[in-house]
Amino acid sequence: MxxxxxxxxxxxxxxxxxxxxxxxxxxxxxxxxxxxxxxxxxxxxxxxxxxxxxxxxxxxxxxxxxxxxxxxxxxxxxxxxxxxxxxxxxxxxxxxxxxxxxxxxxxxxxxxxxxxxxxxxxxxxxxxQLINEGRIKVQGGGTFKGKRITFHDSCYLGRANGIYEAPRAVLEALDADLVEMKRSKANGLCCGAGGAQMFKEAEKGNKEVNIERMDDVLESKAEVVAAACPFCMTMLTDGIKNKEKESSIHVYDLAELVAKANGLID
Amino acid sequence: MIQSLVFIVLLAAGAGLFARQVVRIRRNIFLGRPLDRTDRPADRWKTMARVALGQSKMVSRPVAGFFHILIYVGFVLINIEVLEIVIDGIFGTHRIFKPLLGDFYNVVIGFFEVLGVGVLLACVVFLWRRNVQPLARFKSPEMTGWPTLDANLILIIEIVLMSALLLMNAAEANMPDKGGYLVSNMLAPIFAGVSPEGLHLIERVCWWLHIVGILAFLNYLPYSKHFHIIMAFPNTWYAQLEPAGQLSNMESVKKEVALMMDPNANPYAAPADGAEAPGRFGAKDVQDLPWKSLLDAYSCTECGRCTSVCPANTTGKLLSPRKIMMDTRDRLAEVGANIDKNGSFVDDGKSLLGDYITAEEIQACTTCNACVEACPVLINPVSIITELRRYQAMEASQVPSEWGLMFGNIENNGAPWQFPAADRFAWADNLTVNSKKNEA
CATH class of the missing domain: 3.40.50 (Rossmann fold)
Incomplete structure (x- = not known):
């Protein structure tokens, strides 16, 4: 409805x-x-x-x-x-x-x-918490059942605050095939946006950080990259566009994945 | 008797010179700004036990971790034997613990010999890793010259010290009245056929080489990255216990903001008598940094794990967290030498920011804390970078122009982008969902 x-x-x-x-x-x-x-x-x-x-x-x-x-x-x-x-x-x-x-x-x-x-x-x-309490249920097998999903750790969630398991628990509840990137959790690679980098051009180098991260994404062979940060979302989406993979790899936030799996949004 | 006197003089000189240098370094560290890091002592002892004593972060890189622990355990335990060497040296005795411990002594020394072989092996592996194996983190620009020589010297000195210990015992193994231990018995054939006088000479030369070497090495430490063997302990004890993402709120700014937000405050009021003049916001030079950052600088052993995981560095930017630490230490040593020479610091026209670290370097940091996570002794390069950025933003007004625009946007419309604040809630317009609930 x-x-x-x-x-x-x-x-x-x-x-x-x-x-x-x-x-x-x-x-x-x-x-x-x-x-x-x-x-x-x-x-x-x-x-x-x-x-x-x-x-x-x-x-x-x-x-x-x-x-x-x-x-x-x-x-x-x-x-x-x-x-x-x-x-x-x-x-x-x-x-x-x-x-x-x-x-x-x-x-x-x-x-x-x-x-x-x-x-x-x-x-x-x-x-x-909502999943643990049974207040969110993934219905009808879920849109993401069996899909290869990887989680990109946000620095400010992970290393900055030690939250690594909660986002993964959410993804597991989707019945997805959760795969880890080469650099994940405490060793996760930044998307390049933190520390106010989001708001300026990067210093001179040989690569953008989000492009460097694409090596890990592509190597994981994931169809979906799950993010938990709006800045990571921008950087990952741009990186995937740069690699011209936007038709085969999608970036979603955890909330979007849960809402989609429950049919709340399309 | 003469040997004892010479030994006592050398021991006193070695210990005294070392103590003098440690006092200087302590003074240099406390040139930094005050910061209280004495809360939660129980957690601090635990952190130190786990990270420094227990080497917990070393093993995240298994090869380096394994060989490092080999050297670490070897050095710590073999140094128990130094106690005996010192007593022997002072009183002119020979292996004073041997009659006291009997057979157990042979077991202990045999065990130390095995550790000594482990240290030798690890030193050779590390020399190979640094000089033959193309490990990128040992080849960064900041490693050119002294840092690379320093690392090799440390390994070579350790090889010499361990060899002296083993060869001394091997010489004794050939003496009918003394005898060797587990490893030295196997090494004994090296000196087969050497006359008793020759054996005695070898034993004495190796004994002196070992102990004088240790005293010399001790005095080399404060000038070397190897100082980390001592500094790792206080540095982990005083490490930040709060989440890594938490930056301090500047007290000096709190006062200013409270005044600005107070409708009754008189902005033209003269400061109260005896009020402290406001200090510099952020850090331009080492004295402006919190003292813990200066302790960090002396604890760095230049392993480069930080730089190898830095997203800015791995994508070719100038920023290297290891260089931040080395620059801070080198500038602090320069300031310290200035004080030693002049009695108090005389402006030398130089500063950490500008002469050592450039704006381009600090601007490239994403504050992702990968360097902090990677450091085996809990050094925090982000803290220094943030202090330098504070100086750039609040004192020098030299931030990248896009950051200037971002500041303006936050001030004017409460968001880093140029969107009208009135549109902040527009996301909720026409929010249609496929709800399974009956009521809206």
């Missing part, structure tokens, strides 16, 4: 005297980047389907400050952080989920010291 979802904002809920179970922190990429917006919509669809009462900040959300901090602009980072913390503390936010590992790392690790204390989850972890 085709349904049009109405996404609540914190302001709307507060006006009704309600509070959500969880705040969905969308992030800049998830809000503005066309490809990442599809991830946001897929994840919102999942939250709706499992009946989690969630809300977003909507236009009250602002950049966490991560790219500014990594590029050295601590002033701008702290200004952003203080502004976001004021908003979230005003709404008495307790729990946050985000599909962006950069937002996740900053909210979870760098906000508490500035007065923002929340339970912060990356969506890989929440999806794993």
């Amino acid at each position: 085709s349904t049009t979802l109405k996404i609540d904002t914190m302001a709307e809920l507060a006006a009704r005297g309600e509070a959500p179970e969880i705040l969905f922190w969308v992030g800049c990429a998830g809000s503005f980047d066309d490809r990442a917006r599809r991830i946001t919509r897929a994840f919102a669809a999942i939250l709706h389907e499992v009946g989690i009462k969630f809300a977003v900040l909507g236009t009250e959300e602002s950049c966490t400050g991560d790219p500014a901090k990594r590029a050295g602009n601590e002033f701008l980072f702290q200004m952003q952080a203080m502004q976001n913390i004021q908003v979230m503390n005003m709404y008495e936010v307790k729990k946050i989920v985000t599909a962006c590992p950069h937002c996740f790392n900053t909210l979870k690790n760098e906000y508490p010291d500035l007065g923002g204390n929340y339970e912060v989850l990356h969506h890989a972890t929440l999806l794993q």
Whole structure:
């Protein structure tokens, strides 16, 4: 049944005297980047389907400050952080989920010291919990049953925060044929976008980092590359286009894979 | 008697010179900015036991890991014998523990000899890996000259020390009143037919070579990458326990931001009396770095595991995390020498950023933490890179122009791209899904 979802904002809920179970922190990429917006919509669809009462900040959300901090602009980072913390503390936010590992790392690790204390989850972890609790079931054998899928570890999820198993558990629940790339988990190769590289051209070298990563992707012979980060999504998609493999290798976010396997999105 | 006196003088000189150099290095490290790394002592001891004592990160590369552990175990255990050598040297005794331990002594020394052979073998393998086998990480530009010579010298000195120990015992193996041990008995035929006086001379020469060699090597350490055998322990103890992705929030900036966000603050107010003048934001030179980064620099043994996994370096960019560490140490040594000469630091017109590390290098870092993960002694090059970037962004205003635009976008519309903030929620417009639930 085709349904049009109405996404609540914190302001709307507060006006009704309600509070959500969880705040969905969308992030800049998830809000503005066309490809990442599809991830946001897929994840919102999942939250709706499992009946989690969630809300977003909507236009009250602002950049966490991560790219500014990594590029050295601590002033701008702290200004952003203080502004976001004021908003979230005003709404008495307790729990946050985000599909962006950069937002996740900053909210979870760098906000508490500035007065923002929340339970912060990356969506890989929440999806794993929902699967474990039986609240997400892959129906009809699943779209990805037996498909060769590899997971590209995001640096800010993996090495930065030690989350390696949750995304893999989600993929295993799809009944997919999970294969590892040569460089994975703690030895995973960066997509090239972290540390504010997303926002500038790379320094002079002999190769782009995402092209280097394509060697691992092609060697794995995966049909689907699963990502858990909107920046990795951009870099991997560009890399696959560069290798002219876009008809045989597809890049999906974990949320998209789960939503597709459940028939929530096409 | 004369031998004892000579020995005592050499021992005191060797230990004294080493101690003087260690004090200097400690002073150099604390030229850095304060940072508290004394919380959670139990976790710190555990980390040190696992990573430094237990060599847990070495084995992620099995070949290098195996031979490194061979040298490590050999060196640590054989040094127990140095205790006996020192006592013998001071009192003019010979193998003072032998009568005390009896047969057990023979077993222990035999075991040490086996370890000694292991060390010899590993040193030869490492010389081969460094000089014959084309291992890219030993051929990087920053390894040209002294770093390569240093590595080879260490291995050759270790071969000399172990050979002296084994040959000394082999000479004794030919003495009817002394006798050899497990390995030296097998080596004994080397000196077959040598006169008793000759054997005694060989034994003495090897004994002196071994102990003087150790004292000399000890004093070579502070000038060499080999200093890591000591520094690995404090460096792992003081390592960051928080998740690798967590960067510190600058305290100096916190104060400024609090003022800016305080509607009652008077921006023109003069600073309170006795208020500290604000320091430099970020790091331009080594003194601006937290002291832990300087400890990191002295702990680096230039193995290059960091550089070999760095996404920037492997795609041909200038950035090499190992070079960041070596540059920091070399600049710190230069600053230290400046202080030794002048009593306190006299501006030499040089700085870490600019004269050693270029903007191009630090800008190429993706902060992916692969270097941090790869380091066998928990060195953090990203921390130095971040401090240098802070200086570039907040003091020098010399960031790449695209980063300048990105900063502007975040300030103006709350996103790193130039999209109107009002569109932030547009993703939710017409969000249609194939829900299996009945209600919308």
